[in-house]
Amino acid sequence: MEKNIKFEQNTPLWDNSLSIEERLDYLTGAMTLEEKIHCLTTGCPDIPRLGIRATYMGGEAAHGIEARHDQAFNKGEPEPTTAFTQPIGMSASFDRELIRECGRAVGEEARALYTRNGGGGLCRWAPTIDMERDPRWGRTEESYGEDPYLTGEMAGAYIRGMRGEDPFYIRCGATLKHFYANNVEKDRIKISSSVDRRNKNEYYLKPFKKAIMEGSAEAVMTSYNEINGIPAIVNDEVRHILKGTYGLPGHVVCDGGDFSQTVSDHHFYRTHGETLANGLKAGVDCFTDDGEVVYAATREALDNGWITEKDIDESVRNSFRTRIRLGMFDKESDCPYQNMGEEYINNGEHKELARKMADEAVVLLKNENGILPLDEKAEKKIAVVGPLADVWYKDWYCGIPPYAVTVLDGIREAFTNAEISHESGLSEIQIRLTEQNSDECYVGLDQNSRLKLVKKEQAETFILNDWGCGNMTLTAKSNGRFVTLEEDTDIIKADKKEAFGWFVRESWNFKKEKNGFTLESWNKKQVFVDKAGYFSICVDNPSTQFEIEIVKDGKKAAEKTAEKADYVVAVIGCDPVINSKEEVDRTTLALPPEQEELVKEVAAANHNTIVVLISNYPYAIGELQKQVPAILLSASGSQELGHGIADVMTGKASAAGRVNMTWYHSDEDLPDMNDYDIIQGKRTYQYFDREVLYPFGYGMSYTTFSYEKMQIKKERGCIKVSCFIRNTGEKTGDEVVQLYVHKKDSRVKRPIKQLAGFERVHNIKPKEVRKVNFTVQLWELEYYDVISERMILEDGNYQFMVGASSQDIRLEQSIMIDGLHAGKRNPFQTTAADCYDAYDHMFLHRGINGSSCVIPGSAGDDPDMIGECPVEGTLIYHDFVFYKKPRKLNITLKVLETAHITVTGENGVQITAEPVDCYRMLEIDLPEDCIKTGVPETVQIRVEGKCKISKFVFA
The missing domain is CATH 2.60.40.10 (Immunoglobulins)
Structure with missing residues (x-):
């Protein structure tokens, strides 16, 4: 049908001789209000009379183009694309030029897929540049480390590669994620991040500044969280900082579903119309949500006079400015990136780049007595053991690579003269009922792979992989499939090729009980056996107890294999969707205990044990570090993973990767996850002042x-x-x-x-x-x-x-x-409460007219919740100089419970404030000798009781 539709190109929109703003002037004048409203999501509809074809902006490209087509909104056959190392690993290369080349390859494949399919995908949601202040953050794999300079430089290079060299046209636009202070997954769609002015400007915003002003990022995605009580989608720093100060050239989108969540989870507004109106005014242009919801909200906002068509015009201009620079309205074929074809997808050059990046991402953490590199020509026996030796795991934002090289593959290919043996180190088990009331008391599979009770001779053998933290997988040995809780049912089957999904339904936990074990599903539901002998999820039934029979002891098998070898390569680490992922933070820095025990036993059997750690985040591996002579680290994600490990292990590639996050000794080294203050909280190498396992920037070499x-x-x-x-x-x-x-x-x-x-x-x-x-x-x-x-x-x-x-x-x-001396505080001018020099037990939240207030308590506390015991907190302000004696201190605050406020100079004064339901000015009389004049004075305000302090001034 579309073949008969004429898409007009003889309009100013398609006239390359006009400036981009002139073309946008024409566009907003020619479009109807209805058409404009339909452009407030990340897509736009067909508008044939203007030559506009339906397109969308979005899609992932963290370390390659994601074209799996395995989600509800884009179901279809996967399109293989080049898969590079995870961003945390690419950053570990400290190689700007190489990551720029990887970005170029990503941009080329985005263009080639656009030529193949049309539709969109030319402005991708990458890179993620959230600051990785805490190694427990679930999305550590997606970003570039704990340092803002490194993040800005490496992400900027990736962006420039995606973008291309043309001064006007863009090969592939980059959308920075997520603006900003987005490092906690638990309750992320409603939680508030407490961020003071120094941390914000010196740390969290710095990579955005570099990536936009130096890296030429095209767009930005806002985050789910609130920042000091303001949802990111309506944070006016989008307009004033991203677009104003930094000069973002393109558009801003909100994170997926966050538009609706502003009402449903943040409870910030009553209606979606209010969200849309205030989101537009804050600078968000595209609302990544259900189109019908966005349309209805826009109509509501217009009908109530909250916005005008002019507000919508600004959004349309910003999103179409990006489309024009992508060459979507390029009648004269001036865009050098048009019609890039299949030769740019998975080509030989991209394959070489993936291998080069896999090489450079490897970090040599230990190399005692120069055990590495190994001679690839030597006739040796090499035992490759461990649960990650012969697997390749995809992550949530990766694509499907054309091939994947495991560590075992890479070692076999590199050491052609060696005798290579392999053991996973995983145990094989059979499961039976604790109480044996019949012959059919073992777990087996029926013809449809459902778990049911069978006789012993029909029992299924399962491969058990214990990832720690109550997460295990079970793989049926007879068919090689994972045991899963079927979606939207209570049926338990062994029919999944991989443990993967937004919810990892293949995750189980054997919980030790007095008389055996109970089995718990991924969603914490207990398993029972029904009357027909089938396994299901408990509703009203008591959980069934099981016993585990070891068919094969994986660690013992690995130990025997190790004893016969000249060298052992123990491959351990993480699965990118278990224990840590989007919506799941780690609860510990510890390695899975089973993996640590495996290495301990193998190293005891063979002292020439080399650990290969495939990890997207730091672990507390102090004990393991003592047990083995060599440790290599690499992030996951690369189709060339195994080659990268083998290349460094043999010395074919230089060992020169560096850790881009501090590796701490234990969980005790870290404050609460919700604490965003790296300065007072002593986070990252910048402020942490105790001993660490591996410092930021650490990595060994084969030379000196x-x-x-x-x-x-x-x-x-x-x-x-x-x-x-x-x-x-x-x-x-x-x-x-x-x-x-x-x-x-x-x-x-x-x-x-x-x-x-x-x-x-x-x-x-x-x-x-x-x-x-x-x-x-x-x-x-x-x-x-x-x-x-x-x-x-x-x-x-x-x-x-x-x-x-x-x-x-x-x-x-x-x-x-030469620079500036910090001035002195004028006590007779208003001081914002959040302009403190130091504090104790206080956090920031929403104040008056978009400002921040300071509240006694801990980051992450409910700002309006009153507990049984009054909370206490202190604010400290240095360098006030009083040129005359103050008589009063006027504090603007909102008191939620009876509060005792103490102001200290040389002699303190205390006042009690009763609860009020609004901000008001509290007047405190000061004694004559309270504060000295003519010298720098520190003012301390101590509060006992829940109240919100906005500002103060002396009089």
């Missing part, structure tokens, strides 16, 4: 390097630093040279070290010397001054340090930089 002749000088707007590195070892290798900075004698607590530059220097031959140059922009050294309420460059002494990690500093020099 010396650092020499550091030079530093000031130039206009920047600092230039250089040094020489010399390969002092016997092998050619790469070195990741890292530049850190520390501000001495600052008014405020500054980072212990802060990454200011890095360079991966390739293929340095023995005795060869290379010069490394760094340019540090002065704005990178700024901090947020709570007195002037802006970012400032503080004058004084800056210590620059060059080294091989944040704790392996080889050279350092200091330099004086």
